[in-house]
Amino acid sequence: MRNPSSKPQAAAAANSTGAGASSNKTKVGLKRGPWTPEEDELLSTYIKREGEGRWRTLPKKAGLLRCGKSCRLRWMNYLRPSVKRGHIAWDEEDLILRLHRLLGNRWSLIAGRIPGRTDNEIKNYWNTHLSKKLISQGIDPRTHKPLEPNYSDSNNENKASSSKLHHTVADHPSSSSYEPSAAVVSRDASTSNIPIDGIEFNSDDQYQNPETAAGKVHVNMQNADHEGDVTYGMDLRSSHEGFSNEDDDDTNYCTDDIFSSFLNSLINEDAFNSPNLLQQQQLQPNSTSTATDCDALISSTTAFTFGPGWDAPSVASTTSSDHNDPKLTNEKVEKQF
DNA sequence: AAAGGTGTCAACCGCTATAAA
């Protein structure tokens, strides 16, 4: 991994306009591009003294020639003490895979479940590593379903002709159909026994595609008014400090808690290793079984009228189509309840 | 060794949601 500090210094020397600075809407007098150590110091010092927030006025007060948005991003993604940098461990990778399958490209939500990691980092990691990894294993990174047989080949051809493959592949996979045949794909060197939700690693250290894995859980998360959309009945807004929100009122706290439990349950292999769990719970709605995360799952699915019709892959599928509809933000999803 | 291709990641953009005035 490159030394993050090297780039800003080089860029500062070159007075670079910075990455992604393609727009001609550059605001006069505002610096853009990579941050210098001096700017980092100014921002850190100011925020430690005055706290976060008021990003619009912050640059001026802190003596920075940056827009507030840029300051916020720099703080959130790089300077915050809680930001963990460095290689993403295999267990984190597992978690990202699971969460992505559940949530799609909800990077902030995913990041909120992985302490110290930022949405930007996870997004980058997904685009540069995981999507390619899944493709190489014959899995559509958007739907987490098996790719069509020729996908890989045609993809490789594209790879040869496009240096931006990791963008185009992630955003526009061509697979619209697939054969739900035994798509047992090999996993890399990791020795994890932790099954991804619905994806179970077998004794050969391979994971089985959710479509073929036993114990497929169906939870109806579709809303009649938004067929195909994912509708979570909880506060989906992420917090980079995990999932705490000090401003939450009781209701929000409750829903956030439920959502956390719900996600935990989905992530937790128990929920998927017990395919009859939902059914059992529904048959015994007054059951006083032990209060576990699975209970939270059940209660949340009941509370938010999730019927037995949702399967995790379809969530990934539908959510991935969501990003063609940017209006369906987390907040919007939340509001649907 | 040089040139061109590819991968990575920080930073940008446009957009939406929410709260406050």
Next chain:
DNA sequence: CTTTATAGCGGTTGACACCTT
């Protein structure tokens, strides 16, 4: 109700490092 400010999100870009030929 409208406007404005703020916060936050996902997608995209481009500089730089590394790899391959």
